Amino acid sequence: MSSENRTGEGGADGAPPEQLALIRASVREAKVPRAKPRTWRGAALAKELPVARVLVDKGVLHLDRYFDYAVPEELDADAQPGVRVRVRFGAGRHRVRDGRREGGGLIDGFLVERRAESDYSGPLAALAQVVSPEPVLSEELLTLARAVADRYAGSLADVLQLAVPPRSARAEQRPSPEPLPPPEVPEPGSWARYERGAAFLRSLATGGAPRAVWNALPGPGWSEELARAVAATLASGRGALVVVPDGRAAARVDAALTALLGEGRHALLTADAGPEKRYRQWLAVRRGSVRAVVGTRAAMFAPVRDLGLVALWDDGDDSHSEPHAPQPHAREVLLLRAALDRCAFLLGSRDCTVEAAQLVESGWARPLVAGREQVRRAAPLVRTVGDLDLARDEAARAARLPSLAWQTAREGLRHGPVLVQVPRRGYVPRMACAQCRAPARCRHCAGPLEARDGGALWCGWCGREESGWHCPECGSFRLRAQVVGARRTAEELGRAFPAVPVRTSGREHVLDTVPGTPALVVSTPGAEPVAEGGYAAALLLDGWAMLGRPDLRAGEDALRRWIAAAALVRPQSAGGTVVVVAEPTLRPVQALVRWDPVGHAVRELAERAELGFPPVSRMAAVSGLPEAVAAFLAEVHLPPDAEVLGPVPVPGTAPGRPRRPGAPPPGEDWERALVRVPPGSGGAMAAALKAAQAARMARGTGGGAAGAAGEPVRVRIDPPDIG
Structure with missing residues (x-):
């Protein structure tokens, strides 16, 4: 990753690149060490590692890099890797302070690394402030965030906004409790109903890293079974993370864990807790006081120490898809964590998604199912x-x-x-023919006919009333609620x-x-x-x-x-x-x-493989105004095996209705193109789309929001609504 400084305080040194390269080469050959910055406008700098590499909180792709700043001596002790800092960034407005002119406004960021020298040869701006000496960004979390950003063609800063909760000074001042010793290995309990359930728990308890797709039996026992998997992992001296779709599911697993292990061994991370309590729980996890986490979507980034198990319940639920950029899915984030941390992986649900079936089909995970006799007894x-x-x-x-x-x-x-x-x-509201079930349409604009409280029919698009409707398919005059x-x-x-x-x-x-x-x-x-x-x-x-x-x-x-x-x-x-x-x-x-959701998923996967549909292939959606989409596709350097489908018009939102996610703004006609690549080329596709989007935003021609030309282009990897 580039570390050039473009903060406005340093600026370019004016030398041509070729001349600058020769100068640097001659310095290396003469073995003359590069001068380290020792002062900054009269202020003393840190004696050791005086350069701070900072990730600024700018979620734009062309600024998705680290920037070097000088570390003043008074900030030396607190300016450690992982802390939150504030720096001056960009030309901005100038102001006079202590007789000096300072440029750029203050912006938040994370201090990633301390270095002895900078790759940038000009004068460095200094850190303005260390917001808190609490290190919240570990190397493991930074590596995960970078992997998620690369997979979804997004910026590292956007991912960290999802991964690190907002600061609460009062929560930081409260000490976290001392960690409890590992619990005893739990009994298999209801895991014995599954063919490999007891063996799965034994592997977790002995430090193993099994990977399983679990098809849970009917009934309320799934929360207790998840709790036993967490307890077995804790017994091995490692940490565990469980992500569920909503607060109700989190409360059930929380109650099951409390009943099995008692208080103080796990943290509950949900939005219902409020920002201060949630941040306090998050800090307890980061400090190592708590080794197990149960939470909703945002908990997928929880900084669990010595991670031994990541588990996801009901991966088909829409709640697992993050609506904010770069819109990662909890399943994919936990798959990345399992690979990076080499820990166990458990994907559980009463049904089975096509993605889960693919994990088993590829051999990456093993099925964890009950026999047919057990299924018949429970269903x-x-x-x-x-x-x-x-x-x-x-x-x-x-x-x-x-x-x-x-x-x-x-x-x-x-x-x-x-x-x-x-x-x-x-x-x-929406009506259909009672005989053939064909949707009832307006004769003027083909919009859907609706009825409220048994009143007259009216069009949901143009608002006209319809008094003499009959079905154009079968001729029936009878309607039913769709x-x-x-x-x-x-x-x-x-x-x-x-x-x-x-x-x-x-x-x-x-x-x-x-x-x-x-x-x-x-x-x-x-x-x-x-x-x-x-x-x-x-x-x-x-x-x-x-x-x-x-x-x-x-x-x-x-x-x-x-x-x-x-x-x-x-x-x-x-x-x-x-x-x-x-x-x-x-x-x-x-x-x-x-009661065979696994068989249904396997057959769906086979059909999608024949048609080249996800998850067998990887897809990306590029949407925006027609001229913007055409220009973007013309300049992006896609992999040779990429296939562009479309573009086609994007349906708008009906008047008077809330705007759908991904729908064009009112009054604009958008188009969408799909980019499809075979297995193995997803990373190259994401990198190409990200590079093209970054170049477009750097030119000011639009990106995630309207640019100078007023032509936004939105890129989403793995869109959920390809139709």
Whole structure:
């Protein structure tokens, strides 16, 4: 990495590069040591290692390098590698201080290294301030952050903003507790249900580094099993890190660890804790007082000492994808950590993503699964209701609840709560033909027709009302809600079962648990509460709506959401039954009936390999105004085996709706091109895109934000929505 100084305090020395090279060569040949800076404008500098190499907090690619600064003598003791500093950067506005003119504004940064001399031959600006003597950036964390930045074509400063939490002076002043001795090796417990579960724990406890993809059995036991894996790692004298998708999952693992090991052996890193408490916990981890961490997405960078295990739960959840630049995924970050730290890796979920199947297929990880007999004992009975059944079912047409689902719910309510999963919350808006399911479109602009509270139809794009709609496909005049939300479903079920309490769980109000007494629990995917003793039954409604999304992962995501809900139901031996309203011949539905998410992922992986889709290939998305995208693609030096797909128009956001991530600003027409490379060329593609973006930003022609020409270009590695 280049260490040229361009702070405005030093500037260029004016010598041509060839002449400067000859001068430096002659100095080396004469064995004359380069003069070290001893003073800076009359101020004494540090006697030892007077040069500080600093990473400035500028998340722009053309400044993604280290800059050299002089270390004043008064800052010598505190200016150690890893501390936060403030430096003057850029020409900026000048001001007079102590009779001297100083240029550039103050900017935050990290002191990376102390050196005896600088590669820059001009005068160096001095460190302005050491913000805190607390070293927060270790060499291991810096190496990981650089690897993440290179993989995602981003800047090191952006990654460190995700990795190092904001400072709290009060938290730094509080001493961390003394570390506790390693615990005893835990018993296998419910890990014995898996074919290699006990051997996996033994390997962790003896200092091994096994790598496994774990397909967890239905039921609530996954959090205790994760806790036992952490305890086995701690027993070997090493640290452990567990990343989960949300605060509810983190609370369950936290409770399991506390029950197994007691207080003080692990830290909980979630946003709910507040900035000061979270930073205090983070400092305890960095100082080595705590050797285990459980947390949400940001915890993937937690500075655990002597890392022995990294574990990720439910890698298919969208929450694991960081929305801020460079938008890394927790799974990929933990894979990098496992490789850099040579530690154990555990990817666990009740379902199985295509990426997880690829790890096993490539031999990088081993499968950690239960036998089919164990699966049958733990899973509920799954029954299906297809389109033909719905067409013949008067109850389904009247109340949107098929007869089989109604009977299952009535029987389940005799023994406990019944879960009802619907694809979205609220009242529904989008309509479709009741006979052929074709989406209802506006005759003027082809926008989606919507209905609110049973009122007239209107277009979600142009706002026109529609009074005489009929289906252009089959001629039917009857409409149905394309996706009916949780509140509307709760009202319908309340009328169907008037003596039964109805509870809802969704985005605005998520229930964590519900009693084991009879009740209807209507929930959106991902917000299903845990029932005491398990649900007696579950109804998975409008499955076709999730399967019909125009997305490469539609089937995988639908199966993941179904399994997450069905896993909360009692086993078949205890009467647990699940009814899914979806076409039974579709592959995800069959995988749910057989409870075989691994087989579904393996078949999906084989199909994507034939078509060259991720994760077999690596992809990047380049989006922006058409002329900007064309200019960017013309100047980027892609690998020879790269393939450019498109560009194609990027759909905008409908008027009156919140802007989608990655959507163009209002009033702008964007295009997007996809760059695809085969396995082994992903690093070269990322480097080429990063170099082209850095050159474009250095010229002031736009990058992540609009530049001088007003033509932004956005680059994202591994886009989740390639369609």
